[in-house]
Amino acid sequence: MTYICSICGYVYDEEAAGIPFAALPEDWTCPRCGAEKAMFDPDGKEEAPAKAEAGGQVQTPVQLSPRALSAIFSNLARGAQKQYHPQEEALFMEISDYFLSLSPAEECNAGDLHSLVSSDLAGIYQECEEAAVKAADRGALRARLWSQKVSRIVESVLSRYEREGGRLLEGKNVYVCSVCGFVFTGTQAPEICPVCKVPAWKFDMIS
Amino acid sequence: MEMKAVRNLRLCTKDCLCLYVCPTGASDTEDSVIDAQKCTGCGACAGACPSGAISMMPVRLPLQQEKDAEVISRMNVLLESLVRREAMADKLSSDADPVLAKVAQAIRRSSRLSAEDIAREAGYMLPQSARAIGLLKELVDNPPTKDFPKASALALIRALEEM
Numbered sequence: 001m002t003y004i005c006s007i008c009g010y011v012y013d014e015e016a017a018g019i020p021f022a023a024l025p026e027d028w029t030c031p032r033c034g035a036e037k038a039m040f041d042p043d044g045k046e047e048a049p050a051k052a053e054a055g056g057q058v059q060t061p062v063q064l065s066p067r068a069l070s071a072i073f074s075n076l077a078r079g080a081q082k083q084y085h086p087q088e089e090a091l092f093m094e095i096s097d098y099f100l101s102l103s104p105a106e107e108c109n110a111g112d113l114h115s116l117v118s119s120d121l122a123g124i125y126q127e128c129e130e131a132a133v134k135a136a137d138r139g140a141l142r143a144r145l146w147s148q149k150v151s152r153i154v155e156s157v158l159s160r161y162e163r164e165g166g167r168l169l170e171g172k173n174v175y176v177c178s179v180c181g182f183v184f185t186g187t188q189a190p191e192i193c194p195v196c197k198v199p200a201w202k203f204d205m206i207s
Numbered sequence: 208m209e210m211k212a213v214r215n216l217r218l219c220t221k222d223c224l225c226l227y228v229c230p231t232g233a234s235d236t237e238d239s240v241i242d243a244q245k246c247t248g249c250g251a252c253a254g255a256c257p258s259g260a261i262s263m264m265p266v267r268l269p270l271q272q273e274k275d276a277e278v279i280s281r282m283n284v285l286l287e288s289l290v291r292r293e294a295m296a297d298k299l300s301s302d303a304d305p306v307l308a309k310v311a312q313a314i315r316r317s318s319r320l321s322a323e324d325i326a327r328e329a330g331y332m333l334p335q336s337a338r339a340i341g342l343l344k345e346l347v348d349n350p351p352t353k354d355f356p357k358a359s360a361l362a363l364i365r366a367l368e369e370m
Binding site: 125 | 213215240264272274275277278280281282283284285286287288289290291292293294295296297298299302306307309310311312313314316317318319320321322323324325326327328329331332333334339342343346351352354355356359360363364366367370
């Protein structure tokens, strides 16, 4: 029997490893991407995510929040930077920072953040997928898949933190993929990003 | 299509073959940025570069792909949730527990990157697209507060309309 990591696709082969998957300790993590044991699915099992609540009502934010606008503009700054337009990049960043300064602070604890990530994983990603499939929008499908995988690893890191506390980072650093946002804990950045496949130098270490 | 050569300095290994093949000396600059005024778009440098550091970019990009209204609407809901995660992580990044603070810092960055990618696929891919320029114009006409950097937005609109 084999088990597949739902984030990076690593295959755990019970026969080759000599240890049944179920017998692995609960704090065992994916050797490639660091995902928790719970992120593995038995091979062949069709992934059946929770069906999004039916209702038909499309939730349309008439106005985007200041922080969403900040992200739109920092993204456009990146678009200018990639085209080698540093002045436009700086102007977009100025507008992005303006919207960030308007964004209200959140009062929360780690559990609240964990719940938000989990509820997104149970709903909105599926809704985005349905809309993107219907519109045959490959770009949107790709972006939502990367974001979903990154959310899974974020959820995984948060539940490991809840379980292990300070031990989570013992002798380890935290790395973030500068392209897709994949979060990795380890002694060095992974050779390639398990989600978007960029090389190690595209990772930033959190200091 | 009119093209110009651009160099990615991160990939450039200074083999300098571009200098040998460029008919106008456009690639021979102090700061390694290819001189767009001199570049004729012949592509010889990109072909000769052994490290793949030079690529040819169209001077004018094609129009941005149309986006379906429902995709935009759903992706915007996701965008709002991602930036809310960023805000939560921002708060937690100054937590008394250094391990949580560090994890939160990583999640703050991760959430922003994911939000940017979703924003891109929700219709704000190209800075010079009609949609991005339209958003800037809307903000200039209806600034959210009096501190909105209107002059910068107007300068940006002018520059983007030239691209």
